[in-house]
Amino acid sequence: MKREIYNEEHELFRASARRFVEERVAPFHAQWEKDGQVSREVWREAGEGGFLCCSVPEEYGGVGGDFRFGAVFTEELARMGTSGPSFHLHSEIVAPYLIHYGTEEQKRKWLPKMVSGEVIAAVAMTEPGAGSDLQNIRTTAIADGDDYVINGQKVFISNGQLADLVVLACKTDPSAGGKGVSLVLVEGDREGFTRGRNLEKAGYKAQDTSELFFNDVRVPKSNLLGVEGRGFKQLMQQLAQERLVIAVRSATSIEAALEWTTTYTKERKAFGQSIADFQNTRFKLAELKTQVQIARVFVDKCIEEVIKGTLAVDTAAMAKYWCSDIENRVIDECLQLHGGYGFMWEYRVARAYADARVQRIYGGTNEIMKELIARQL
Numbered sequence: 001m002k003r004e005i006y007n008e009e010h011e012l013f014r015a016s017a018r019r020f021v022e023e024r025v026a027p028f029h030a031q032w033e034k035d036g037q038v039s040r041e042v043w044r045e046a047g048e049g050g051f052l053c054c055s056v057p058e059e060y061g062g063v064g065g066d067f068r069f070g071a072v073f074t075e076e077l078a079r080m081g082t083s084g085p086s087f088h089l090h091s092e093i094v095a096p097y098l099i100h101y102g103t104e105e106q107k108r109k110w111l112p113k114m115v116s117g118e119v120i121a122a123v124a125m126t127e128p129g130a131g132s133d134l135q136n137i138r139t140t141a142i143a144d145g146d147d148y149v150i151n152g153q154k155v156f157i158s159n160g161q162l163a164d165l166v167v168l169a170c171k172t173d174p175s176a177g178g179k180g181v182s183l184v185l186v187e188g189d190r191e192g193f194t195r196g197r198n199l200e201k202a203g204y205k206a207q208d209t210s211e212l213f214f215n216d217v218r219v220p221k222s223n224l225l226g227v228e229g230r231g232f233k234q235l236m237q238q239l240a241q242e243r244l245v246i247a248v249r250s251a252t253s254i255e256a257a258l259e260w261t262t263t264y265t266k267e268r269k270a271f272g273q274s275i276a277d278f279q280n281t282r283f284k285l286a287e288l289k290t291q292v293q294i295a296r297v298f299v300d301k302c303i304e305e306v307i308k309g310t311l312a313v314d315t316a317a318m319a320k321y322w323c324s325d326i327e328n329r330v331i332d333e334c335l336q337l338h339g340g341y342g343f344m345w346e347y348r349v350a351r352a353y354a355d356a357r358v359q360r361i362y363g364g365t366n367e368i369m370k371e372l373i374a375r376q377l
C-alpha cells in the first residue's frame, strides 16, 4: 500500500538521511559494537547534516520541521539495522521536553547545541528500585537557597556515557508521591555527578547504556524544567511520542528483515530448489508481509495524529506494544528462514533479533502499555 504521509520534502530528506546512514553510520557500526558506544564524531556529523532535532524552531537553531523528519531518520537507521546512535532519544524525546517546558534561557542555551550535535542529551527516569513504577523514584532534588541538591541513582540510561545534558526525573517533594516529581536539567560536568560502567547488553551493543550517580550535586534552581511537582505529568505527556518512535523503529525493522529474508531465501538452495520455493517459506513470507503491512498502516496513522496533536496515550501504547511484539515474532521467523546463518552475528538478521527484544521493555514495558489501554475501556 502506498504511504501517503510523506511529501516531496520528506522524501528528499530521506534520500540524504539514507546516504548519511550508509556512508557515515553503517561502516563503523561493527567497531562501535565492540566499543560499546558510537563516536562523538558521528553526532557532530549528524548535526552538520541537519539530521538532529528537526522539530526545534528556527530561533533556536533548528528548522522547525514536523515529527515526520525525525520519523524518516529513525526509519533510515532502522532499515540498515543500525541501533547504536541514539539520535531519536536526543531529538524526538529530550528536545521536545526543552521545547515544551524550557524557559527562554534554557532553550537558547541548549537547543542550538543539541541541533549541532555538540551537546548529547539523555533522559534519566529509571532507578534500580523503580522502573515501571515511576512515581516511586527515590532520587531527590532538595531546595537549598538558590540551588537544588541532588542525591540518588539512575540505571539503564541511554546515552549515559556520552551525555552532556541529562533531563533528570527526581523528587523535589519526597512526601508528595507522584505530585512531588520534577524534571531538573543536570549538566554532565557537575561536581558529584558520576557515571557507572557502560552496561553490557543482549542487544543494542553499540549504544551506551549506564548507571548514573548523584552525590550532593548542586544545580541552580533555574535548572528546573517546567513546573515544580509537575514532572510526572510532563513525562506522561511526552511519553506518547517516545512510544511512537519505538513503533516507527519496529515497523521499519520488520520491513527490512522481510526484505533481507526474501532475498536470502530466493538465493539459498536446498533439495535442488530455492528455499523460497517451499510452500512453507512462501506461506511464512506471506504471513510476515501481511503483518508488516498492517503495522505500517497503523504507525503511519499514528504519525498523522501526532502532527495533528491528537495522538492519544492509549493509541500510542497500542502502537508501541503491538508493533514491538510483532517485531519480535517477525524477526524470529526471518531468522529461522536463514537457518544457521541467521544465528551468526555478521548477518543483519541476527543483530535485528537481538535488538528487537528491548523494544518490548523500554519506553514502558508492553504490560504497562496494556494497562494504559485497559484504563480507557
Ligand SMILES: Cc1cc2nc3c(=O)[nH]c(=O)nc-3n(C[C@H](O)[C@H](O)[C@H](O)COP(=O)(O)OP(=O)(O)OC[C@H]3O[C@@H](n4cnc5c(N)ncnc54)[C@H](O)[C@@H]3O)c2cc1C
Pocket (backbone or CB within 6 Å): 122, 123, 124, 125, 126, 128, 129, 130, 131, 132, 133, 155, 156, 157, 158, 159, 201, 204, 209, 358, 361, 362, 363, 364, 365, 366, 367, 368, 371
Ligand atoms: C537498553 C535499555 C535502555 C533504556 N533506556 C532508558 C533511558 O534512556 N532512560 C530511562 O529512564 N530508562 C531507560 N530504560 C529503562 C526502561 O524504561 C525500564 O527498564 C522499563 O521501564 C522497565 O522497568 P524495570 O526494568 O524496572 O522493570 P520492572 O518495572 O521491575 O518490571 C519487571 C516486570 O514486571 C512487570 N510489571 C511491572 N509493573 C507491572 C504492572 N503494574 N502490571 C503488570 N506487570 C507489571 C513489567 O512489565 C516487567 O515485565 C532502558 C532500559 C533498557 C533495557
